[in-house]
Amino acid sequence: MSKIAIVDKIHSDGIKLLEKNQKFQHEVIEDLSKENLISKLPAFDGITLRRGKIDAEILEKCKNLKVISRHGVGYDNVDIKFLKKNNITLLVTATTASVSPAEHIMFMILNISKGKNFYDQAVRNGKFESIMHMKNNNNFELANKKILIVGFGRIGRKLIKRCLGFEMKVYAYDPFVDQKTIEYLGGIKVNDLNDGLKEADILSLSVPLTEKTHNMINLEKMKMMKKSAVIINTSRGSVVNEKDLNEALNTGILYGAGLDVFEKEPPDNDNPLLKNKRIVLSPHAATFTNECRSNMSIETVQNVIDFFENKMNKSMIVKL
Numbered sequence: 001m002s003k004i005a006i007v008d009k010i011h012s013d014g015i016k017l018l019e020k021n022q023k024f025q026h027e028v029i030e031d032l033s034k035e036n037l038i039s040k041l042p043a044f045d046g047i048t049l050r051r052g053k054i055d056a057e058i059l060e061k062c063k064n065l066k067v068i069s070r071h072g073v074g075y076d077n078v079d080i081k082f083l084k085k086n087n088i089t090l091l092v093t094a095t096t097a098s099v100s101p102a103e104h105i106m107f108m109i110l111n112i113s114k115g116k117n118f119y120d121q122a123v124r125n126g127k128f129e130s131i132m133h134m135k136n137n138n139n140f141e142l143a144n145k146k147i148l149i150v151g152f153g154r155i156g157r158k159l160i161k162r163c164l165g166f167e168m169k170v171y172a173y174d175p176f177v178d179q180k181t182i183e184y185l186g187g188i189k190v191n192d193l194n195d196g197l198k199e200a201d202i203l204s205l206s207v208p209l210t211e212k213t214h215n216m217i218n219l220e221k222m223k224m225m226k227k228s229a230v231i232i233n234t235s236r237g238s239v240v241n242e243k244d245l246n247e248a249l250n251t252g253i254l255y256g257a258g259l260d261v262f263e264k265e266p267p268d269n270d271n272p273l274l275k276n277k278r279i280v281l282s283p284h285a286a287t288f289t290n291e292c293r294s295n296m297s298i299e300t301v302q303n304v305i306d307f308f309e310n311k312m313n314k315s316m317i318v319k320l
Ligand SMILES: NC(=O)c1ccc[n+]([C@@H]2O[C@H](COP(=O)([O-])OP(=O)(O)OC[C@H]3O[C@@H](n4cnc5c(N)ncnc54)[C@H](O)[C@@H]3O)[C@@H](O)[C@H]2O)c1
Pocket: 072, 073, 074, 075, 097, 098, 101, 150, 151, 152, 153, 154, 155, 156, 173, 174, 175, 176, 177, 206, 207, 208, 209, 210, 212, 213, 234, 235, 236, 260, 261, 284, 285, 286, 287
């Protein structure tokens, strides 16, 4: 019998799969502190991991561990060098975590372009009539606007369809995806990030957090963009420099932003981004739909089961 640790609570649909399979025993671990993980995890053969950081010090103690199955596709919360060295398999939810994030990016773009926060507050505060006669506002149509998608993977490819539905012009910057693939899906390949930034009305980031993408969008890059431009970051907080973004929004270098992710999660109460009205915020919630949460929990657990039953779908395995 294999023992599986469910690190951080997941939707019950995934747990049910383990409950009805006699070959597995499981325990849900909700206390994500390092002390707790280091004391609990050595007893397990497999781990499913949503939030929680599993570093080399913890892994060192997990002598039975054969597989980590991420509830998600990013894996910056696991020490992958250790996994590689010790032949521990890393799995991700490759098929279920892209529709909701792509929709979430559209939700943020639409919120900003249609002034949702402003209108919502205005109507609630009895300003309906005065808004009706406002001469100018900053709202804009998406049709014919240029969006630059940085990172043309699973989410980027779902996003392009939604953008084309809104008649936007889609540019994609991803050095690892060829022109043919991007053009086939209706986009235009950008070879130089700076060229894309200069053209973009909207920049959306869907890249993994790596040494190369850390602080990829800093003040220097923001200054290349149009003053009317909007940045949407649903990838990882550190891909966009938060301090620079705040400055850019406060000094008119950029118009607006949508952030689902933060350098530190949850962000500190005194993080100035929380007070910046030019930003639409959400709590790392791009996958928080009923469908996505259920499907991701099932895929996360099914991946572990398939691993131990030797029938792994190769597309779920991360090449370390
Ligand atoms: N906010 C959320 O809840 C949420 C949900 C899902 C994914 N994510 C984040 O979004 C990221 C993307 O997800 P995905 O499923 O599309 O991943 P993916 O691996 O399918 O696609 C990522 C793409 O980024 C490209 N890329 C890598 N380095 C790059 C670079 N330096 N410049 C440009 N492109 C680069 C890759 O070639 C790849 O095509 C994940 O790594 C994760 O961090 C966040």
